[in-house]
Amino acid sequence: xxxxxxxxxxxxxxxxxxxxxxxxxxxxxxxxxxxxxxxxxxxxxxxxxxxxxxxxxxxxxxxxxxxxxxxxxxxxxxxxxxxxxxxxxxxxxxxxxxxxxxxxxxxxxxxxxxxxxxxxxxxxxxxxxxxxxxxxxxxxxxxxxxxxxxxxxxxxxxxxxxxxxxxxxxxxxxxxxxxxxxxxxxxxxxxxxxxxxxxxxxxxxxxxxxxxxxxxxxxxxxxxxxxxxxxxxxxxxxxxxxxxxxxx
Amino acid sequence: xxxxxxxxxxxxxxxxxxxxxxxxxxxxxxxxxxxxxxxxxxxxxxxxxxxxxxxxxxxxxxxxxxxxxxxxxxxxxxxxxxxxxxxxxxxxxxxxxxxxxxxxxxxxxxxxxxxxxxxxxxxxxxxxxxxxxxxxxxxxxxxxxxxxxxxxxxxxxxxxxxxxxxxxxxxxxxxxxxxxxxxxxxxxxxxxxxxxxxxxxxxxxxxxxxxxxxxxxxxxxxxxxxxxxxxxxxxxxxxxxxxxxxxx
Amino acid sequence: xxxxxxxxxxxxxxxxxxxxxxxxxxxxxxxxxxxxxxxxxxxxxxxxxxxxxxxxxxxxxxxxxxxxxxxxxxxxxxxxxxxxxxxxxxxxxxxxxxxxxxxxxxxxxxxxxxxxxxxxxxxxxxxxxxxxxxxxxxxxxxxxxxxxxxxxxxxxxxxxxxxxxxxxxxxxxxxxxxxxxxxxxxxxxxxxxxxxxxxxxxxxxxxxxxxxxxxxxxxxxxxxxxxxxxxxxxxxxxxxxxxxxxxx
Amino acid sequence: xxxxxxxxxxxxxxxxxxxxxxxxxxxxxxxxxxxxxxxxxxxxxxxxxxxxxxxxxxxxxxxxxxxxxxxxxxxxxxxxxxxxxxxxxxxxxxxxxxxxxxxxxxxxxxxxxxxxxxxxxxxxxxxxxxxxxxxxxxxxxxxxxxxxxxxxxxxxxxxxxxxxxxxxxxxxxxxxxxxxxxxxxxxxxxxxxxxxxxxxxxxxxxxxxxxxxxxxxxxxxxxxxxxxxxxxxxxxxxxxxxxxxxxx
Numbered sequence: 001x002x003x004x005x006x007x008x009x010x011x012x013x014x015x016x017x018x019x020x021x022x023x024x025x026x027x028x029x030x031x032x033x034x035x036x037x038x039x040x041x042x043x044x045x046x047x048x049x050x051x052x053x054x055x056x057x058x059x060x061x062x063x064x065x066x067x068x069x070x071x072x073x074x075x076x077x078x079x080x081x082x083x084x085x086x087x088x089x090x091x092x093x094x095x096x097x098x099x100x101x102x103x104x105x106x107x108x109x110x111x112x113x114x115x116x117x118x119x120x121x122x123x124x125x126x127x128x129x130x131x132x133x134x135x136x137x138x139x140x141x142x143x144x145x146x147x148x149x150x151x152x153x154x155x156x157x158x159x160x161x162x163x164x165x166x167x168x169x170x171x172x173x174x175x176x177x178x179x180x181x182x183x184x185x186x187x188x189x190x191x192x193x194x195x196x197x198x199x200x201x202x203x204x205x206x207x208x209x210x211x212x213x214x215x216x217x218x219x220x221x222x223x224x225x226x227x228x229x230x231x232x233x234x235x236x237x238x239x240x241x242x243x244x245x246x247x248x
Numbered sequence: 249x250x251x252x253x254x255x256x257x258x259x260x261x262x263x264x265x266x267x268x269x270x271x272x273x274x275x276x277x278x279x280x281x282x283x284x285x286x287x288x289x290x291x292x293x294x295x296x297x298x299x300x301x302x303x304x305x306x307x308x309x310x311x312x313x314x315x316x317x318x319x320x321x322x323x324x325x326x327x328x329x330x331x332x333x334x335x336x337x338x339x340x341x342x343x344x345x346x347x348x349x350x351x352x353x354x355x356x357x358x359x360x361x362x363x364x365x366x367x368x369x370x371x372x373x374x375x376x377x378x379x380x381x382x383x384x385x386x387x388x389x390x391x392x393x394x395x396x397x398x399x400x401x402x403x404x405x406x407x408x409x410x411x412x413x414x415x416x417x418x419x420x421x422x423x424x425x426x427x428x429x430x431x432x433x434x435x436x437x438x439x440x441x442x443x444x445x446x447x448x449x450x451x452x453x454x455x456x457x458x459x460x461x462x463x464x465x466x467x468x469x470x471x472x473x474x475x476x477x478x479x480x481x482x483x484x485x486x487x488x489x490x491x492x493x494x495x496x
Numbered sequence: 497x498x499x500x501x502x503x504x505x506x507x508x509x510x511x512x513x514x515x516x517x518x519x520x521x522x523x524x525x526x527x528x529x530x531x532x533x534x535x536x537x538x539x540x541x542x543x544x545x546x547x548x549x550x551x552x553x554x555x556x557x558x559x560x561x562x563x564x565x566x567x568x569x570x571x572x573x574x575x576x577x578x579x580x581x582x583x584x585x586x587x588x589x590x591x592x593x594x595x596x597x598x599x600x601x602x603x604x605x606x607x608x609x610x611x612x613x614x615x616x617x618x619x620x621x622x623x624x625x626x627x628x629x630x631x632x633x634x635x636x637x638x639x640x641x642x643x644x645x646x647x648x649x650x651x652x653x654x655x656x657x658x659x660x661x662x663x664x665x666x667x668x669x670x671x672x673x674x675x676x677x678x679x680x681x682x683x684x685x686x687x688x689x690x691x692x693x694x695x696x697x698x699x700x701x702x703x704x705x706x707x708x709x710x711x712x713x714x715x716x717x718x719x720x721x722x723x724x725x726x727x728x729x730x731x732x733x734x735x736x737x738x739x740x741x742x743x744x
Numbered sequence: 745x746x747x748x749x750x751x752x753x754x755x756x757x758x759x760x761x762x763x764x765x766x767x768x769x770x771x772x773x774x775x776x777x778x779x780x781x782x783x784x785x786x787x788x789x790x791x792x793x794x795x796x797x798x799x800x801x802x803x804x805x806x807x808x809x810x811x812x813x814x815x816x817x818x819x820x821x822x823x824x825x826x827x828x829x830x831x832x833x834x835x836x837x838x839x840x841x842x843x844x845x846x847x848x849x850x851x852x853x854x855x856x857x858x859x860x861x862x863x864x865x866x867x868x869x870x871x872x873x874x875x876x877x878x879x880x881x882x883x884x885x886x887x888x889x890x891x892x893x894x895x896x897x898x899x900x901x902x903x904x905x906x907x908x909x910x911x912x913x914x915x916x917x918x919x920x921x922x923x924x925x926x927x928x929x930x931x932x933x934x935x936x937x938x939x940x941x942x943x944x945x946x947x948x949x950x951x952x953x954x955x956x957x958x959x960x961x962x963x964x965x966x967x968x969x970x971x972x973x974x975x976x977x978x979x980x981x982x983x984x985x986x987x988x989x990x991x992x
Contacts, residue, residue: 109372110450110457117365117459120496124357124471126936127880133945136871136910142920166880167934174923176886176932181918187931188920190911191947192870193712201877202358203935206467209358210460211365216689216712219454223372248368374688375632381697384623384662390672414632415686422677424628424638424684427670435683436672438663439699440622441960449629451687464937464960605868606946606953613861613955616992620853620967698854702963705854707861708954715950719868744864 006032006048009055021222040066048072050229061085068092073100075228093237100235104242107224110213112243115149118200122153123160125202133189133197141188154182254280254296257303269470288314296320298477309333316340321348323476348483352490355472358461360491363397366448370401371408373450381437381445389436402430502528502544505551517718536562544568546725557581564588564595571724572599596731600738603720606709608739611645614696618649619656621698629685629693637684650678750776750792753799765966784810792816794973805829812836817844819972844979848986851968854957856987859893862944866897867904869946877933877941885932898926
């Protein structure tokens with residue numbers, strides 16, 4: 001029996017990719033694809049198992065609240081979920097204890113795995129740095145993913161009792177050593193023709209470990225969304241981060 | 249209180265690096281460094297906690313048997329441990345239930361982590377291939393590590409129910425697609441100036457994950473040996489593979 | 497004054513990208529975009545400076561002949577130009593000595609530069625190997641570009657009097673060492689989510705030089721086409737390969 | 745007939761490698777290997793063709809002056825040649841018009857080629873950035889090579905009339921975008937276990953070209969020194985930079 005899926009925000013860039021991905025995924029059946037002018041009420045008599053919410057920050061909380069209140073498990077890819085919103089959502093979920101919501105800041109399985117591997121590797125190497133490459137339209141540096149990766153590496157090093165990374169730099173007048181996030185150096189490259197990429201470099205005497213993840217296009221997020229849709233029935237409550245649904 | 253360590257095979261390339269590494273490692277004390285003409289009997293009144301056995305295939309079994317029979321935990325980096333030898337060692341260890349022996353085919357922590365991460369990532373990507381680069385004196389291709397990595401990727405894919413890797417190749421008259429180990433393509437490069445390197449490539453629509461490990465020199469194995477020496481007191485019996493002593 | 501450009505084969509994948517690229521390129525004016533049902537005769541009263549021919553192997557020779565006979569410089573991206581066709585084209589060009597035709601097997605400037613750099617570097621390194629990565633729909637291995645790169649490396653090594661690449665491999669039961677093209681090992685990887693990529697590895701004692709080129713999409717060929725359209729007025733006769741129009 | 749070579753500074757790290765390299769190089773004969781306490785006078789009756797000067801900044805000028813005055817072609821790997829010293833050397837060379845001196849800041853052929861290729865590629869790509877990786881004992885960032893590479897890329901872009909690299913960064917509170925040298929972003933990584941490495945990244949719509957050079961050890965400089973010793977007889981006067989002796 002197929003999992004019955006609705007996509008909310010089906011006309012956007014992520015949404016239209018998600019419609020295709022769900023149509024092509026074995027075991028999933030797309031039964032609704034709502035645009036911004038469609039009412040969520042229409043979902044109620046369609047026996048939806050899972051909703052995929054890919055709208056905009058200002059709509060996402062209302063949409064997710066409605067879906068939870070109607071007992072529909074929801075996979076959320078929209079940003080804008082600050083701590084206040086998350087607290088209200090957790091409270092709503094308490095009244096619907098069989099329902100699950102996944103909020104994932106990054107649906108790239110490669111990026112999620114890379115971050116987890118970085119955390120596992122961090123205690124075993126003297127040096128660790130992060131390099132991210134993004135398209136030239138990006139407004140901020142470093143990327144949220146690179147920032148978060150550095151924080152997790154730093155936390156893993158601290159937990160293992162490692163000292164600061166070795167660095168003898170005395171002269172760096174122009175800032176070539178990059179940003180320092182919790183003691184980990186982070187470098188941001190902006191390159192025409194690229195999309196979203198991260199390289200994590202670990203080094204000790206005589207050896208190196210490098211983990212690289214490349215998201216060439218929006219389609220990179222679809223395997224993560226499909227995995228989440230397939231798995232969410234096994235969960236209840238709020239799940240934060242796709243890594244919690246991977247078998248790591 | 250320091251861990252008291254003996255190095256057996258201290259004059260060889262690995263052994264002399266190990267002597268230096270143990271001398272420099274906090275919490276370890278080198279109390280004996282035996283060459284091929286020294287008798288292991290001299291260790292018995294020195295209160296050795298851990299022996300590091302780095303000799304040659306024809307001596308290693310006798311050495312390890314002696315050490316186990318005298319209740320000394322042993323970290324073994326010598327090759328040549330076939331199934332018969334391992335069976336005899338397990339039997340000896342049964343009579344010395346408090347003693348532990350680690351037999352590790354690869355003491356590079358980077359290589360061990362890379363293999364483990366490859367196994368964890370394998371279920372989430374359509375494509376997987378392995379490339380290894382070694383110095384030009386290497387006699388066999390592909391390397392044992394690349395071979396083993398491919399086998400573990402294949403096993404993880406099978407366990408997750410993945411189909412064969414996608415490949416439309418119809419014409420490959422010269423064998424550019426490389427070796428196929430359990431369905432995973434493996435490529436071996438031989439390059440002057442390199443030592444031992446492995447790159448594992450995973451791909452799905454729009455995304456890639458690449459894990460690379462570089463062992464530039466023999467010193468790459470020392471952090472693994474030091475980690476094993478520090479940890480082996482927590483174990484008993486036969487441990488096969490350094491990965492079992494890492495926190496993964 | 498703008499260069500007046502016609503695209504022949506404007507409805508195909510390459511052609512439609514070319515239409516966009518020419519529309520966006522400073523100094524170029526798109527004055528005709530012909531599909532397969534349009535007659536080339538319509539070009540004759542439009543004062544075309546340069547035609548871009550991106551059709552199919554069976555049409556390309558007739559199209560190019562017509563264009564040359566009408567004195568229109570032509571940039572050809574269609575495949576299928578064997579030696580017989582090239583000979584006939586050279587003969588036609590002799591009767592039209594002011595007209596130029598560029599036939600380019602690869603319009604990726606990155607790939608063209610990488611090949612040229614490989615040729616320049618080849619005499620200075622003991623080892624050289626080529627790795628190509630392509631999408632999983634590709635039917636042949638290795639790619640034409642990788643094959644051609646290996647041939648040019650081999651020729652440059654021979655011209656410099658270098659011996660064979662060092663390789664001690666005695667055992668390679670499954671062919672992990674890949675294809676051997678003129679003495680240079682070539683490896684082909686097929687990976688979901690990738691497009692067309694080549695890595696050229698050079699090594700000597702203690703040092704390595706690596707040249708990598710990535711074509712993520714059809715748009716990768718457009719800068720090459722635009723460069724050719726801008727430059728072709730400076731040439732006459734048959735030019736074979738985009739590298740002849742770059743300042744190397 | 746062999747080229748007769750003297751190494752000055754033969755006991756240092758570079759010098760002892762050079763002695764080995766010259767002993768192993770076909771067509772070269774090592775006839776003198778002087779340490780810091782040996783007098784250069786001893787060279788005069790030994791019919792030296794080429795001297796390799798690998799001493800320290802405070803000795804190098806006196807040594808080179810002596811060698812030039814005695815008509816011995818000299819390959820100099822010592823640093824410390826500021827503009828004043830170079831001017832005095834050029835003046836001395838005018839009185840000895842048949843003698844040649846090569847002063848090379850970098851004898852890694854890979855690094856020299858990478859810089860030259862970067863310069864050739866620069867006009868053809870919208871984006872260009874430089875990443876260097878060095879050991880953790882390095883005091884300054886970025887490396888001289890990375891700095892010089894960025895300057896040459898910038899000059900080549902300017903000569904070709906390219907605009908500034910595209911970059912939309914509005915927020916970079918910690919300096920993740922690195923140093924900016926003549927408009928080119930340069931990033932410096934410090935990693936335990938590495939030696940000297942540089943990666944040059946070029947990008948345009950849909951395509952990338954990456955040039956990477958790795959110097960794993962001092963031996964990386966020997967092919968450059970041997971090449972210079974073999975070629976210097978074809979030159980007179982001051983040659984600045986090994987690239988002038990390569991066939992590029």
